[in-house]
Amino acid sequence: MGKVEIEVTTEELARIREHKREIEERFRDIEGLERTLKILKYRILKEREERLRKKLEEMKAHYKELLEFEVKAKEDREFFMRLRKELSEENRKLRERLGG
Amino acid sequence: MKVVVRARGSWRKVTFKVPDEVWERIKEVCKKHGFRVDEALRIILLDGYIDGQTPDDDEIERIKKRIDELEKELYELEGKWSPLRFKMYYSALDNQNLAIQLSGMIAENKRLRKMLGLPQRDFSKAEELIRYYMSSAFGEPKE
Incomplete structure (x- = not known):
């Protein structure tokens, strides 16, 4: 007969000892095990779906912000460049007036 | 199959004798649903089964x-x-x-x-x- 070992905590072992009969019944109830695994699998998949959906929503929101910023940064740059040119000229003239 | 459950760092243990055909079915069911055998064993030993509607x-x-x-x-x-x-x-x-x-x-x-x-x-x-x-x-x- 083959042997498989599993380690648990002392508290868990005490619980297992206490419920030995129920556990033996569960070993025989393969349908119950299959139902449980199926339900767990479903829950795990649902959680994964939800996590991905949430991550995608966040990512879309970030991406939208970036696209908006792309437009704003371009407009602001143009504004800054215009103002820099204008002030460079104006300040030069003002310095001349002050010097003269 | 003998399932030996040991307490970590202790000599205490509990043994379950599982008929080989049942053990094979457990392995099959685990494989089918993507679980490891040790995960199924923890369910059997500790968590117990879940009652409820099986998802189709x-x-x-x-x-x-x-x-x-x-x-x-x-x-x-x-x-x-x-x-x-x-x-x-x-x-x-x-x-x-x-x-x-x-x-x-x-x-x-x-x-x-x-x-x-x-x-x-x-x-x-x-x-x-x-x-x-x-x-x-x-x-x-x-x-």
Whole structure:
């Protein structure tokens, strides 16, 4: 007969000892095990779906912000460049007036 | 199959004798639903079985398909998002440099106008933008 070992905590072992009969019944109830695994699998998949959906929503929101910023940064740059040119000229003239 | 349950760091143990055909069925069921045998053993030994409506296979397949779609969409979006994020980081830095230059030029303009007794110009829009680009939000790529 083959042997498989599993380690648990002392508290868990005490619980297992206490419920030995129920556990033996569960070993025989393969349908119950299959139902449980199926339900767990479903829950795990649902959680994964939800996590991905949430991550995608966040990512879309970030991406939208970036696209908006792309437009704003371009407009602001143009504004800054215009103002820099204008002030460079104006300040030069003002310095001349002050010097003269 | 003998299932020996040991307490960690202790000599205490409990043994269950599981008929080989039952053990084989356990392994099959685990494989079918993507669980490891030790995970199933913990359910049998500790967690117990869950009662309730068993989800049908179609529903599970539908969720798996949806997960694949979401992963694909996320992957595609990440491919567009990452380069744009870095491009915008450098755009913000460029604008920050311009803001620093303009800040000096505006200060000079105000000083010259004051010395010449000229009315001050309205730089409110420029000053607002300068504050925006000089803020710490652009010290590093936005998360």
